[in-house]
Amino acid sequence: MDGIGVKLRSARNQWGLTLREVEERSGALAQQSNNSAYRISASWLDRIERENRGLSATKLIVLAHIYGLKTDQILALYPETNEPATPQLAPASSPNSTHLLLEGPLEEHARLLLPETLVTDPPPQDTMLLPPDKTVMPIHYRRGIIGQRDRTMDPMILPGSIVLIDTQKRAIGSRRDWTNEFNRPIYFLFTRTGYLCGFCDLDKLSEWLTLVPHMLSFETNKRLRYKHEVEVIGTVAGIFSRRLA
Structure with a gap:
């Protein structure tokens, strides 16, 4: 055994x-x-x-x-005391290789996180936060859709993309927490004028938050009074990008 x-x-x-x-x-x-x-x-x-x-x-x-x-x-993993245990570890695709999800536990998990309706429905004009789905998603995760007019993170996050948001990670990280744009945290924000998504900088007194667009975007920085004009919903944990026709 x-x-x-x-x-x-x-x-x-x-x-x-x-x-x-x-x-x-x-x-x-x-x-x-x-x-x-x-x-x-x-x-x-x-x-x-x-x-x-x-x-x-x-x-x-x-x-x-x-x-x-x-x-x-x-x-x-822990065998029962009365009878031999037979491991039933379901075969999984290797995370070190590219894999087309057609069947199995990974494919089922992907469908839960990203229902087909989110992919096929036309995206909204403005960035929006989707209602919580407690039947499928972990309680601290939410989904958002980047609006067609939101070019803040273009081309890293294209308009129409669906983002997975970890609401437990709301603290704005400092410059020493990341080394390049690919591991720099991306935040999902709520403001008086709607939802925003992008890089963020916080001043030393934690009074002003600056929304920083991607370096290739044509958008400009937006400066908002922290916790007065803007609320951090969470950190983007996953991105599903799609090109709009």
């Missing part, structure tokens, strides 16, 4: 991940969540896999997140 270490190694191999890649992904998760307990070292994971050692719930949750395990798959 395989122990938990063998099953974790099997899950990692199904994704084509090395021990070092798991360490890097856990480090990114720890940084995003501001929780060092989420960090997993390659040497520690190697011992777990080889020696079938026990691990804390926190570490198990982090590994489940990285490997894309569902609840029943997590429970299957």
